[in-house]
Amino acid sequence: MSEEIGEILVQADELQHRIKQMADQIAGDYAGKDLLLIGVLKGAFLFLADLMRHLDTGCEVDFMAVASYGSSTESSGVVRILKDLDAPLEGRDVLIVEDIVDSGLTLQYLLRTLQARGPASLEVCALLTKPSRRTVDLPVRYTGFEIPDKFAIGYGLDYAERYRNLPYVAALELSDD
Numbered sequence: 001m002s003e004e005i006g007e008i009l010v011q012a013d014e015l016q017h018r019i020k021q022m023a024d025q026i027a028g029d030y031a032g033k034d035l036l037l038i039g040v041l042k043g044a045f046l047f048l049a050d051l052m053r054h055l056d057t058g059c060e061v062d063f064m065a066v067a068s069y070g071s072s073t074e075s076s077g078v079v080r081i082l083k084d085l086d087a088p089l090e091g092r093d094v095l096i097v098e099d100i101v102d103s104g105l106t107l108q109y110l111l112r113t114l115q116a117r118g119p120a121s122l123e124v125c126a127l128l129t130k131p132s133r134r135t136v137d138l139p140v141r142y143t144g145f146e147i148p149d150k151f152a153i154g155y156g157l158d159y160a161e162r163y164r165n166l167p168y169v170a171a172l173e174l175s176d177d
């Protein structure tokens with residue numbers, strides 16, 4: 001089996017343009033609030049950094065790392081917390097920043113877990129979504145781009161920990177040879 005970078009799904013300049021729009025919308029919605037961004041490691045780290053840079057409102061940031069059991073390209077919905085938040089969420093306006101919503105199972109678990117900690121509000125901001133793969137219905141308040149049912153790499157997203165450094169999002173191409 002060999003792998004390579006396939007078709008480009010979202011160009012670098014399209015990413016930056018849309019992320020600025022998302023940041024402006026979030027800044028408007030959270031003006032005067034106690035905004036806490038939660039970056040879901042590792043995939044969301046570049047998106048979170050660019051989103052925060054454009055965010056013209058006071059905010060704090062924290063990180064969680066989760067691993068979902070399953071194969072390298074499919075999640076099972078059974079999620080394990082590898083790194084938890086540093087601070088309590090009680091009374092905070094929390095925005096989960098995710099790289100991609102695929103089946104939605106990881107996010108469903110995160111929403112349940114974080115909701116139980118008593119935030120004042122809890123919303124989701126995802127850079128990418130694959131609507132055709134969704135198995136659970138989730139409220140994603142901010143979405144960057146809808147992509148087709150292809151395994152995406154780049155701009156934080158990995159295949160076996162590689163390709164996170166690409167400045168654009170591409171499809172992974174696997175071939176048997």
Ligand code: IMP
Pocket residue numbers: 043068074075077098099100101102103104105106107150151152153157158159
């Ligand atoms: P879900 O639980 O099926 O929604 O999958 C969510 C997680 O799986 C994401 O946060 C990613 O870390 C990973 N994932 C899902 N689809 C892709 C993809 O196309 N490329 C890279 N990672 C993905």
Ligand code: MG
Pocket residue numbers: 040041042043044098099100
């Ligand atoms: Mg992720």
